[in-house]
Amino acid sequence: MASMSLVFIGPPAAGKSRAGKRIAQRLKSSYADTDKLFSRDHGAIHEFIPREGEPEFRRLEREIVAAALRDYEVVSLGGGAILDADTQRDLERDEHTVILLVASPAAIEERITGRTNRPLLSGIDSWIATYETRKPIYDRLADLTVDTSFRPMWQVVNDVRRYLKRTNSPLVTRDQGDDETHDTPEVEETAEQ
Numbered sequence: 001m002a003s004m005s006l007v008f009i010g011p012p013a014a015g016k017s018r019a020g021k022r023i024a025q026r027l028k029s030s031y032a033d034t035d036k037l038f039s040r041d042h043g044a045i046h047e048f049i050p051r052e053g054e055p056e057f058r059r060l061e062r063e064i065v066a067a068a069l070r071d072y073e074v075v076s077l078g079g080g081a082i083l084d085a086d087t088q089r090d091l092e093r094d095e096h097t098v099i100l101l102v103a104s105p106a107a108i109e110e111r112i113t114g115r116t117n118r119p120l121l122s123g124i125d126s127w128i129a130t131y132e133t134r135k136p137i138y139d140r141l142a143d144l145t146v147d148t149s150f151r152p153m154w155q156v157v158n159d160v161r162r163y164l165k166r167t168n169s170p171l172v173t174r175d176q177g178d179d180e181t182h183d184t185p186e187v188e189e190t191a192e193q
């Protein structure tokens with residue numbers, strides 16, 4: 001049972017999964033990606049939503065998010081998980097440190113071009129519209145906002161680690177290391193959604 005969690009929120013392709021996994025390794029913490037938990041339990045999201053509809057996806061996603069926030073120290077949420085009112089209430093609680101990852105449309109466009117596994121995202125125009133609609137919620141819930149546009153992941157990781165140190169987060173006690181200075185090659189994550 002995690003007594004406090006570090007939670008990554010933000011629009012699609014902002015880097016929540018990559019950053020969350022990397023920081024959890026660094027902090028030697030347990031880690032969950034709610035999109036991955038969903039697809040493990042219910043099948044691929046890009047097949048589930050067209051078949052069952054978004055409301056059913058959101059209902060099941062909420063169950064997964066509630067359990068993940070209870071059970072894991074570092075959690076990357078699906079991009080739209082913050083739409084749920086109970087999840088918003090959970091994230092407002094002090095024991096959760098909420099990191100909002102954002103990126104510019106130009107950076108996102110480069111990341112999503114040629115991908116077909118994001119059911120609610122047909123291109124950069126729909127990404128911008130989705131982000132604009134959700135921005136007030138993302139901003140309200142965030143304790144720290146990090147822009148990941150055209151920045152290597154190691155810099156993003158360092159920004160978050162510095163914030164945890166500055167705020168005396170209990171999560172940081174196992175992180176005795178220096179700043180990261182390079183990225184390590186990693187397996188592409190997004191195809192598993």
Ligand SMILES: Nc1ncnc2c1ncn2[C@@H]1O[C@H](COP(=O)(O)OP(=O)(O)OP(=O)(O)O)[C@@H](O)[C@H]1O
Pocket residue numbers: 010011012013014015016017018019035076077078079111118148149150151152153189190
């Ligand atoms: N800082 C970055 N620089 C370049 N590419 C990045 C960066 N961060 C993430 N990416 C790439 O962008 C894509 C999306 O990253 P990731 O899956 O971590 O985002 P996400 O916020 O979890 O997205 P989703 O909403 O789909 O879960 C991946 O292909 C990843 O390799």
Ligand SMILES: O=C(O)C1=C[C@@H](O)[C@@H](O)[C@H](O)C1
Pocket residue numbers: 011012035045077078079080081118119120
């Ligand atoms: O932004 C969204 O609404 C979504 C983002 C993804 O992480 C998945 O949770 C799903 O594709 C929905």
Ligand SMILES: [Mg+2]
Pocket residue numbers: 016017018033035076077078
């Ligand atoms: Mg993700």
